[in-house]
Each structure stands twice: as C-alpha cells, then as structure tokens.
Amino acid sequence: MTEFDVQPQPGSPEDYVPLPELELVELQAMLDWLSTYGADPQGGVTRLLYDNAWSEAQHALAKQMADKGLVPAFDHSGNLYGTLSSEGSTSFDADREAPYPIVTGSHIDSVVHGGKYDGAYGIVAGILALEYLHKHFGRPKRTLKVVSLCEEEGSRFPFAYWGSRSITGVTTLEEVQHLLDQQGVSFSQAILGAGFGPDRGLEPAVQTYGAFIELHIEQGQVLERHSRSIGIVSDIVGQRRYNITVIGEANHAGTTPMLWRKDALAGAADMIVAIRRIALQTGEPFVATVGRIAAEPGVGNVVAAKATFSLDIRHVRQEILDRCWQDMLQAFRRIAAEYQLRLECEEHLSVTPTPMNEKIQQDIQEICEREQISYLHMPSGAGHDSQIFQPACPTAMIFVPSQQGISHNPREFTTETDLMNGFRVLVRLLYKYGYED
Amino acid sequence: MTEFDVQPQPGSPEDYVPLPELELVELQAMLDWLSTYGADPQGGVTRLLYDNAWSEAQHALAKQMADKGLVPAFDHSGNLYGTLSSEGSTSFDADREAPYPIVTGSHIDSVVHGGKYDGAYGIVAGILALEYLHKHFGRPKRTLKVVSLCEEEGSRFPFAYWGSRSITGVTTLEEVQHLLDQQGVSFSQAILGAGFGPDRGLEPAVQTYGAFIELHIEQGQVLERHSRSIGIVSDIVGQRRYNITVIGEANHAGTTPMLWRKDALAGAADMIVAIRRIALQTGEPFVATVGRIAAEPGVGNVVAAKATFSLDIRHVRQEILDRCWQDMLQAFRRIAAEYQLRLECEEHLSVTPTPMNEKIQQDIQEICEREQISYLHMPSGAGHDSQIFQPACPTAMIFVPSQQGISHNPREFTTETDLMNGFRVLVRLLYKYGYED
Incomplete structure (x- = not known):
C-alpha cells in the first residue's frame, strides 16, 4: 500500500456536475436478486461456468439490461454485454466505426459456496450506472458498455479468466475445448450445452475496448483496517x-x-x-x-x-x-x-505482476477527493480479469471494503454505504469518459 | 543401548552340555511354509485375527506341534499351546499342580502386507526348540510350552495385545466384544466365527506362566549397525x-x-x-x-x-x-x-516403560558368551506382548537382526545365520530352565 495518509479533500464544486438522487439506486436489492441464481440451500452462491444457475443468471441479466434501456448481446463465449450507444447510434453494430467503447463489469461465475458480492457487484453496479447516466444525462458521447464476463474463478474447469482471455484473444476455444470438469464433462460439451460456441450467430468473443474499469470487493481487510472507503488498485500482484x-x-x-x-x-x-x-x-x-x-x-x-x-x-x-x-x-x-x-x-x-493504468488511477483519486470519499492506493493480492485486460487496453480497478476481509464464503459482506461509495466513483468515472470531452 | 563394548567371551566348556546337530534345524523352511498362510499375491503376509488365513495357520501349527511330539491345545481366545510336559506328566492337564510352565512363543497375526518373520519366528523357533530338546534330552524337569498368541498387532480391531492381555487377565472378552473391524464385523462375531469364545470346551484363556521368553526380530537397525547377532532387551519403551x-x-x-x-x-x-x-x-x-x-x-x-x-x-x-x-x-x-x-x-x-527381568537377561548374556555369539543390551523401541507378560511373570526378549531394519513390510528379512543364533540362545535358555535344576 502507498499513500496511507492522503486524506480526502473537498472538491472544487464550481466545475463539477452534481449527481442527482444517487441514494435511490437499489444496489443491495439487485445483488440479493442476482444471488437467488445458484443459491445454495446452506447459504451462499454456486454458479459455475455454463451450468444451469449460470445460464439462468446470464439470461436474467440480459432481460434486466433490456428493461433498463441497454442493448443486451451475448458473444460466442457467453460473455454478456449491455450497451449504451453513443449519440447517433441506435444499435449494437452501429458504433463499430466509433472510438472503442469504455467497458465496465466483472464476472458472473462464483467459487463453490461463494458469496453474493464477488464479481456480481461489478456487474450490477455497471448496469445501474449506465441506467442512471442514461436517465439523467441521455446518450453518451462515447459508447459505454457493461460486461458480465462468463468466467474468472476457474471453479469448474482447471482454467481461469476464460471470459477476459477469450475477449483479449489470449486464449481460443480450441485451446481449452478438451478440458474436463470434475464430472468428466468436456469444456466443448459444456459451452455447446449452454447454447454458446461458434456458429450460433453471436458476436465474436474477441473485441477491442477503449478502457476497462472493474469495480470489485477487496476480499481482504486492508481498507477496513485503515478505515478507507475506496481502494485504488496500483498493481495486481x-x-x-x-x-x-x-x-x-x-x-x-x-x-x-x-x-x-x-x-x-x-x-x-x-x-x-x-x-x-x-x-x-x-x-x-x-x-x-x-x-x-x-x-x-x-x-x-x-x-x-x-x-x-x-x-x-x-x-x-x-x-x-x-x-x-x-x-x-x-x-x-x-x-x-x-x-x-x-x-x-x-x-x-x-x-507476472500487472500495474494498473496510471491515468485512470489519477482520475479515480480526483473523484474520491471531490466526492470526499476516503481512499487508499493499494495492490491487489488476488488475481482479477483486469490483469488480463491491462495489456490490451487501459485498465483500472476500484475496490470497496470486505467486512472482516471474508470472501469466497457465504459470509462475504459489504455495507450498503460502501457499495454506494464504489458506485458513486464508478458513475463519476463513466460520466467523465462517456459524457465529457 | 548399553554395553556396546562387551565382546563375546569363550565359554567354560567343562560344565557346558554341547548342543548336537543344531545346524540341521530347518527354521527358514518352516517360516517359508508358515508364510503361505495369508500370502499376499504381491508378496508379504496378511493374517488378521480370526480371519481365514489366521484360522488355517493356527490349525496347521497345531498339527505341526502334534507331529513334533507336543500336545496342542487352544484356549478360549484362540491362543494355541504346544506342551512338552515334565517327567511323569502325559497330558495337558496333568501338570496343573507342578510349578508353572516356562513358556516361549510370539504372535501369529500380522499387519496388512507384513513380513514372514514378525511374530512367526518366535513361534516356529519355539516349536523346533521343544522338538529338539525332547528328541535329545527327553522330557524336561519342568513343563515347557510354546504359545502361538492369537493377536498382537491391532491390525483388525482397534485394540492390540489381545493374546497376552487375555492370558494375563488384563482384558476380558466382555470389554472388547463390541469392537468393530473396518467391515463392521464385531469382535464377538469374529471370535465365534473362528470357533473360539467361552462354552466351546476349551481351556480358559487366563493362565499363569513361570516365565515368558519371546524370541523376535529387532525391526530396527541397531544390531546390524553395531554388527551384533543378539539383542538382549533391557526395557520395552x-x-x-x-x-x-x-x-x-x-x-x-x-x-x-x-x-x-x-x-x-x-x-x-x-x-x-x-x-x-x-x-x-x-x-x-x-x-x-x-x-x-x-x-x-x-x-x-x-x-x-x-x-x-x-x-x-x-x-x-x-x-x-x-x-x-x-x-x-x-x-x-x-x-x-x-x-x-x-x-x-x-x-x-x-x-509405561517395562524393564525386562534382569535374571533372565543375565542368563541370556552368559549363554551368548559361552556360545561366542556377539550381543548387545538394548531397549525395544517397539511394543511387544512381553510388556504385557512382564508384570505377571518374569519375562525376557531376545532380538535377532532385521536386514536394513525393514519390518511390517514384505521385504522383512533375517539371514539364516542370524535366525540360527537366536534359536541356539533360545534352546540353551529353555534347556537351562527346563532341564537343569
């Protein structure tokens, strides 16, 4: 960690658009709803790549995206996008010639008996942020997308980061199709069974992002022990x-x-x-x-x-x-x-260690200071999709506290106040990249 | 270990009866024969208390005892005795009023995939010693017995030393009858299935010995590393x-x-x-x-x-x-x-630690010196039936080397020379207690 001692500073209100009615956004309710997909009888969530709970969750999210004014679309791998196209664009395909979109999001899969925040928070916050921005500010100047990445945890197949690896083209289906899960089901059987894979009329998985911003729970106790609300990730170890x-x-x-x-x-x-x-x-x-x-x-x-x-x-x-x-x-x-x-x-x-994009880190810090939200520059000791995206596009991560640092556990918990602080920073950042020049 | 440096000394031949034709005793052949009962396909021996291999081995030993001039008899627990009654006695029961018998022997059960020497050597050597003494010196002045103890290893039920514990009365059948083996078979089912238990017209298990002498492989490398032929056990740890x-x-x-x-x-x-x-x-x-x-x-x-x-x-x-x-x-x-x-x-x-009887240790040392067999006083780091007998009667153990210290393993091995040295010491000791005044 660095800059433990940077205290939040009041922003300069004269050139700063206030965010209306942010407190009405129901982050916690939507996380609770999403956690019903793959809910374990003993508490916790189990959603493994391409299993039934995973499929139901992705399709339910697609419907939520449409309901909230975003254009939903799956790619070959089962990554789900919700697009808020830039001014003048009306369809998913229309902004192909525009600058690459700014993408936020995280992963929909979980570990076995995981919590309801890991991954899910970044997706839910992304959908609600795009809905909120659209509602209050109309279409952006630059296309914004939220992505529900199909897989990060490596809980089903002995392979992790399938979502971000297939988007960045680091790994192709050919390379993983023969992997087996613990029941002996192959990766290719699983992806076809869930309705994905090539030749389904879906978008190709490989896409180019203008930037990737991942909002995620810390999964550690650093923010809590230092009484800070936001972690600005300097590096992924x-x-x-x-x-x-x-x-x-x-x-x-x-x-x-x-x-x-x-x-x-x-x-x-x-x-x-x-x-x-x-x-x-x-x-x-x-x-x-x-x-x-x-x-x-x-x-x-x-x-x-x-x-x-x-x-x-x-x-x-x-x-x-x-x-x-x-x-x-x-x-x-x-x-x-x-x-x-x-x-x-x-x-x-x-x-290898992956430093996050410095410019976006600076922008996050500036937002925290203006919003009077305490923050900390800190490394991520856990791996994330952001380490896969960073070599391909400017990438940053925003952490919110995990109570007692508990994660990968049904007792995973983040207070609504902390969830909202993270959401506020994300909205501000997407506003900056999507609506300012 | 103590007395590493005591070297074998020539005996005083004038008052010492030579042992005729000892080299003809076929210890190794009889050990090989006994190891066919419970022989594992992959080598090694598995004879668990009251199982088929165990039953066949005990009954085959009873026949061997009879063939070699001893009176065989089982007790309630399945311990098998071969008796060489003192002069004037002709049956198992006839020497009840005589001084308590001198007993040698060891256990017939093995660990899973054990070797052919552990336990078996003490029984085989005891039978052949009594046959040899009978043949060359006639009936003893004091009754000699060899015992094939039913159980020592604790390999089948979660309980060890059943043979010696039932003989010394330390444990009764009531205390162990409900124990279960790994297949869920109870101790009482197992003992009845093998044809033992009370009300079968067998000798009671509880018996009083005049002394117990156990010849056993060392199961360690102390004798081998010190190039000694006989271990005189000072204590069982x-x-x-x-x-x-x-x-x-x-x-x-x-x-x-x-x-x-x-x-x-x-x-x-x-x-x-x-x-x-x-x-x-x-x-x-x-x-x-x-x-x-x-x-x-x-x-x-x-x-x-x-x-x-x-x-x-x-x-x-x-x-x-x-x-x-x-x-x-x-x-x-x-x-x-x-x-x-x-x-x-x-x-x-x-x-608790159990010191072995000092008088018998002295007699063993004297025999080693007279027979010019190198020896070492040493503790036993492994447990043996002798620690159960010692509180009830004077007890001693004679060790022979285990090649590379390997035991509880099909590769368990003791050279014929070492087997014969142990046998020679046992015969001498039984001659002393059975035939001298």
Missing part, C-alpha cells in the same frame, strides 16, 4: 505457485534413532518455517502461503517417507518474486541436505 | 501418543498480509521443528515422531484455518517421557501465542 516434494525414507517410529532418520515431514516443517521467515524479512506486500500438506504413508507411528506441500508467493515486483524464490530454494536445499532428503520443486503457475 | 490440533483462521493467500494471519499450518510446522529439537537435545533412546499431518481447508491459495498432527514419543524412563512432553507442550504454547492460534492436545495412548 504477480504470483508463483509450486508443488514441493520432499523424499526421505519410511521407518519404524520406535526402533529408528533420531539421527538415523530421513524424516520427510520433519524436513518439510523446517522448510515451511523458512518460508515464513523469508516472507517476513522481505516485508509487505510480499506474501507466502503453504495451505496444503500431505505426508506418506501418513501413519502416526511411521517416520514419513514423503511429504508434499504447496507454496504460493505473491508480490507486485517480478524481481522480488525471483529473489525470494531463490532464497527459499536455497533454504530448501540446505534443509534437504541436513535431513538427508531428496527435493523436487515444480512450478505450476507463474503470473 | 514407554509410549505416549497424541493428536495435536492447531486452530487459526482461514484467509485469502493473496489479500492477507503476513502479520495479520492466524496460519495454523505455519504454527504446526514450527511445533514440529520444536519437537525434533527437543528430541535431539534429550538424546538416545528418546524418539519423537510426527508421521501424520493435515491442514484445513487444505487448499494452496487459502491460509490454513486448522492443522492436525500426530505425535509419538518413546523412552525407557517414565520421568523423561513426562519431562519431554512438558517441554514440548511449553514450546507449543509459546508458538500458539506467537502465531495467535488455539491449541488442543489429546493423549490417546499411554504405555
């Missing part, structure tokens, strides 16, 4: 994920003296302690997590022959990720030698 | 087993700074490092093992809310077990406080 395997020798827990052991689990424990020490030495925003561990044979009275654990490291700078991984690897090798263990490290994910 | 639960808070691996975490798995890792440090500081024969660990939710990108791990500590002195556990508990509490975790410790096994 880079991530590396590893599977670490430590191989020793199974032995009888009673008959094998300590010094003769090749105890894979004892060695793994020492490595996990080293990971935390290196993370603390590196300092914020570096984080390192071991969330999964297993020992084999995994019996209380047998010295473990093998231990495997996960490692997830994140930072906003690539060179710090590189250095910390090298430090950890060195510690692992030293411990493996000390314990007489064999070490295997497999990297299975590597995402 | 005491054991404590615990389930340690560490409770923190699940958090997002990306959005939760290191210092705000309550990472149960990181705390558990630090505790496991502390366990090893305390074990190494305490020194041999103290051993501490963490063989099992699990984290919840157990996902690579979620800070663990909960970690559970096993702890197994062993030593020959109760006060050292007490002190080490207190040291570990203190370390756990310090770490839990540092990581902001809640700690729960559950002891689920506590076995």
Whole structure:
C-alpha cells in the first residue's frame, strides 16, 4: 500500500456536475436478486461456468439490461454485454466505426459456496450506472458498455479468466475445448450445452475496448483496517505457485534413532518455517502461503517417507518474486541436505505482476477527493480479469471494503454505504469518459 | 543401548552340555511354509485375527506341534499351546499342580502386507526348540510350552495385545466384544466365527506362566549397525501418543498480509521443528515422531484455518517421557501465542516403560558368551506382548537382526545365520530352565 495518509479533500464544486438522487439506486436489492441464481440451500452462491444457475443468471441479466434501456448481446463465449450507444447510434453494430467503447463489469461465475458480492457487484453496479447516466444525462458521447464476463474463478474447469482471455484473444476455444470438469464433462460439451460456441450467430468473443474499469470487493481487510472507503488498485500482484516434494525414507517410529532418520515431514516443517521467515524479512506486500500438506504413508507411528506441500508467493515486483524464490530454494536445499532428503520443486503457475493504468488511477483519486470519499492506493493480492485486460487496453480497478476481509464464503459482506461509495466513483468515472470531452 | 563394548567371551566348556546337530534345524523352511498362510499375491503376509488365513495357520501349527511330539491345545481366545510336559506328566492337564510352565512363543497375526518373520519366528523357533530338546534330552524337569498368541498387532480391531492381555487377565472378552473391524464385523462375531469364545470346551484363556521368553526380530537397525547377532532387551519403551490440533483462521493467500494471519499450518510446522529439537537435545533412546499431518481447508491459495498432527514419543524412563512432553507442550504454547492460534492436545495412548527381568537377561548374556555369539543390551523401541507378560511373570526378549531394519513390510528379512543364533540362545535358555535344576 502507498499513500496511507492522503486524506480526502473537498472538491472544487464550481466545475463539477452534481449527481442527482444517487441514494435511490437499489444496489443491495439487485445483488440479493442476482444471488437467488445458484443459491445454495446452506447459504451462499454456486454458479459455475455454463451450468444451469449460470445460464439462468446470464439470461436474467440480459432481460434486466433490456428493461433498463441497454442493448443486451451475448458473444460466442457467453460473455454478456449491455450497451449504451453513443449519440447517433441506435444499435449494437452501429458504433463499430466509433472510438472503442469504455467497458465496465466483472464476472458472473462464483467459487463453490461463494458469496453474493464477488464479481456480481461489478456487474450490477455497471448496469445501474449506465441506467442512471442514461436517465439523467441521455446518450453518451462515447459508447459505454457493461460486461458480465462468463468466467474468472476457474471453479469448474482447471482454467481461469476464460471470459477476459477469450475477449483479449489470449486464449481460443480450441485451446481449452478438451478440458474436463470434475464430472468428466468436456469444456466443448459444456459451452455447446449452454447454447454458446461458434456458429450460433453471436458476436465474436474477441473485441477491442477503449478502457476497462472493474469495480470489485477487496476480499481482504486492508481498507477496513485503515478505515478507507475506496481502494485504488496500483498493481495486481504477480504470483508463483509450486508443488514441493520432499523424499526421505519410511521407518519404524520406535526402533529408528533420531539421527538415523530421513524424516520427510520433519524436513518439510523446517522448510515451511523458512518460508515464513523469508516472507517476513522481505516485508509487505510480499506474501507466502503453504495451505496444503500431505505426508506418506501418513501413519502416526511411521517416520514419513514423503511429504508434499504447496507454496504460493505473491508480490507486485517480478524481481522480488525471483529473489525470494531463490532464497527459499536455497533454504530448501540446505534443509534437504541436513535431513538427508531428496527435493523436487515444480512450478505450476507463474503470473507476472500487472500495474494498473496510471491515468485512470489519477482520475479515480480526483473523484474520491471531490466526492470526499476516503481512499487508499493499494495492490491487489488476488488475481482479477483486469490483469488480463491491462495489456490490451487501459485498465483500472476500484475496490470497496470486505467486512472482516471474508470472501469466497457465504459470509462475504459489504455495507450498503460502501457499495454506494464504489458506485458513486464508478458513475463519476463513466460520466467523465462517456459524457465529457 | 548399553554395553556396546562387551565382546563375546569363550565359554567354560567343562560344565557346558554341547548342543548336537543344531545346524540341521530347518527354521527358514518352516517360516517359508508358515508364510503361505495369508500370502499376499504381491508378496508379504496378511493374517488378521480370526480371519481365514489366521484360522488355517493356527490349525496347521497345531498339527505341526502334534507331529513334533507336543500336545496342542487352544484356549478360549484362540491362543494355541504346544506342551512338552515334565517327567511323569502325559497330558495337558496333568501338570496343573507342578510349578508353572516356562513358556516361549510370539504372535501369529500380522499387519496388512507384513513380513514372514514378525511374530512367526518366535513361534516356529519355539516349536523346533521343544522338538529338539525332547528328541535329545527327553522330557524336561519342568513343563515347557510354546504359545502361538492369537493377536498382537491391532491390525483388525482397534485394540492390540489381545493374546497376552487375555492370558494375563488384563482384558476380558466382555470389554472388547463390541469392537468393530473396518467391515463392521464385531469382535464377538469374529471370535465365534473362528470357533473360539467361552462354552466351546476349551481351556480358559487366563493362565499363569513361570516365565515368558519371546524370541523376535529387532525391526530396527541397531544390531546390524553395531554388527551384533543378539539383542538382549533391557526395557520395552514407554509410549505416549497424541493428536495435536492447531486452530487459526482461514484467509485469502493473496489479500492477507503476513502479520495479520492466524496460519495454523505455519504454527504446526514450527511445533514440529520444536519437537525434533527437543528430541535431539534429550538424546538416545528418546524418539519423537510426527508421521501424520493435515491442514484445513487444505487448499494452496487459502491460509490454513486448522492443522492436525500426530505425535509419538518413546523412552525407557517414565520421568523423561513426562519431562519431554512438558517441554514440548511449553514450546507449543509459546508458538500458539506467537502465531495467535488455539491449541488442543489429546493423549490417546499411554504405555509405561517395562524393564525386562534382569535374571533372565543375565542368563541370556552368559549363554551368548559361552556360545561366542556377539550381543548387545538394548531397549525395544517397539511394543511387544512381553510388556504385557512382564508384570505377571518374569519375562525376557531376545532380538535377532532385521536386514536394513525393514519390518511390517514384505521385504522383512533375517539371514539364516542370524535366525540360527537366536534359536541356539533360545534352546540353551529353555534347556537351562527346563532341564537343569
């Protein structure tokens, strides 16, 4: 985080259009409505790419978009757009020759037993923002769109960011069509079953945006602990994920003296302690997590022959990720030698850090100051579609607080005041890009 | 271990009866034969209490006993005796008024996919020893018995040492009859199905022994690494087993700074490092093992809310077990406080250390010296039926080397030379107690 100490400043009201009746927008009611699609009996929401709940939610959103004066349209991948065309345009296709549209939105899919804000907030706020702007200011000078991205979480297929990856052309259907979900259903069966895929008369997935703006819950506790209302995302962290395997020798827990052991689990424990020490030495925003561990044979009275654990490291700078991984690897090798263990490290994910567009960050900051909404520049420790869009178009993220930082959980919650603050900033930003010169 | 440096000394042959033709005894052949009962297709042996392989093995052994001149008899529990009655006695019952018999033997059950030596060696060697003594020296002055104990491993029901516990009266059938195996079969169904239990006209299980001598493979590498042929067991270690639960808070691996975490798995890792440090500081024969660990939710990108791990500590002195556990508990509490975790410790096994009978140990040492067999006084780090018998009668254990210390594994192996050395010591000891005054 940076600029913890920037306090909100009063705006200069003379050149600033006031926003009428913003308090009447029913964000919370529409989030509650959307959460009925895929509602779990035990609370929470499960909407997985192309499943029934997902389909019903996207089609219900398309109807909402039409009801609110937007032109709804699906693309090949099942991404749903609601378009508010610029002056003189009347149809989705008519503004092809105009400057690329400004797009806001987020993802409609959820994790298993997720909350009702993750993703959904950015879509609902986008639809209501376009409705509000249209109602009060008429058609924009530049086309505005809200997108309900088909997939971000990677909850169904072992692949994430399908929505933004297919829009930016980073990934094609050919590359993912053979992926299987946990029931053995292929990606291509799933997309066809939901009524999408090529040759359906839909818009192609690949599109060019003038800018992408994603309003999202923080999913952490940084804003709450610093009592700020808006997070202006500076960077989306880079991530590396590893599977670490430590191989020793199974032995009888009673008959094998300590010094003769090749105890894979004892060695793994020492490595996990080293990971935390290196993370603390590196300092914020570096984080390192071991969330999964297993020992084999995994019996209380047998010295473990093998231990495997996960490692997830994140930072906003690539060179710090590189250095910390090298430090950890060195510690692992030293411990493996000390314990007489064999070490295997497999990297299975590597995402480079993505700085968000600086100009849009400045505009968000200016809006916060004028609207007297407290804010914080902060990195996003979680991955988002915005990191996929940023290389293709100017992209920014606006965070609102998550109560107690809880997310991916039915207890996910953001107060109506915080939801409205985020909405206000989004409306202002879309007004600026859509209606000002 | 003690007395590493005692070298074998030549015996004084003048008052020492030589053992004729000992090299003709076919220990290995009989072990191979016995291992056909419950032989696994992939190698190894699985004989679980009262199952078919177990029943066939016990009845085949009863026939072998009869063929070799012993009187076979089962008791209520399915323990099988082969009796060589003292002079003047002709039947199993005839020596009831005589001094209590000297008993040797071990257990017939195995672990799942066990080896062919564990337990079996003590039974086979006992039968062949009694046959040999009978053949060369006639009836003993004091009744000798070999026992094939029905159960020691706890592999089928969640209860171990049923054979020795039922003989010493420590546990009755009433106490275990409701236990269930993994298929849901009750202990009482199993014992009745195998043809045992009360009211079958069998001997009662509770019996009084004059002494119990158990010949067994070491199941460790101490003898092999010290190049000794015989282990004279000084003590069977005491054991404590615990389930340690560490409770923190699940958090997002990306959005939760290191210092705000309550990472149960990181705390558990630090505790496991502390366990090893305390074990190494305490020194041999103290051993501490963490063989099992699990984290919840157990996902690579979620800070663990909960970690559970096993702890197994062993030593020959109760006060050292007490002190080490207190040291570990203190370390756990310090770490839990540092990581902001809640700690729960559950002891689920506590076995006090059992010193073996000193007089019999001396007699074994004397035999080794006279027979010029190298030996070592050493504790047993594994549990054995002998620890159940010791409080009831003078008890001793004789170990032979296990190649590479491998046990509870189809690769369990002891050389014929080592098997014969153990047999020679057993024969000498039984001769001394059965035939000398």
